[in-house]
Amino acid sequence: MTTTINTEINLERVNKAINAILATLGEPETDLHREALAAFHRGDYLVVKRLAAINLSDYYCKSLGYLGGALKLTPNTDTILAESARSAADFMRDKTLTRLGTEIAQALAE
Numbered sequence: 001m002t003t004t005i006n007t008e009i010n011l012e013r014v015n016k017a018i019n020a021i022l023a024t025l026g027e028p029e030t031d032l033h034r035e036a037l038a039a040f041h042r043g044d045y046l047v048v049k050r051l052a053a054i055n056l057s058d059y060y061c062k063s064l065g066y067l068g069g070a071l072k073l074t075p076n077t078d079t080i081l082a083e084s085a086r087s088a089a090d091f092m093r094d095k096t097l098t099r100l101g102t103e104i105a106q107a108l109a110e
Contacts, residue, residue, distance in 0.1 A: 009077055014070050017081050021067065024088040025060055036061045040068065059091035 045068025
C-alpha cells in the first residue's frame, strides 16, 4: 500500500499552517515580540524580517520572520513553514527550560 501526498498548495492551507505556528508561539510577553507580531499582522513582513535579523538568538522573531514568505506560495513554501515551525518549537523549548530552571532553583533554595 502506498501513501500519496497532496502537493497542491493554496492560501487556505498555508493559513491553517500559519495559525498553528502562531498558536504555538502564543501571546507575546515582551515588547520585541509584541512589535514583531503587530508588524506581522499588519503585513509589514520587512519589519518582521529586520527584527529577526537584529535579534539573531530570538526564536519568536525568527519564526515570524519566515511566515511572511510562506504567503507567497512558491515552491519553497513547505520549507519556509517547516523552518518557522522549528523556530517556534525552539522558542517553546527555551521558554520551558527557563521556567524549569527557575522552579528548580526555587525548590533547591527552600
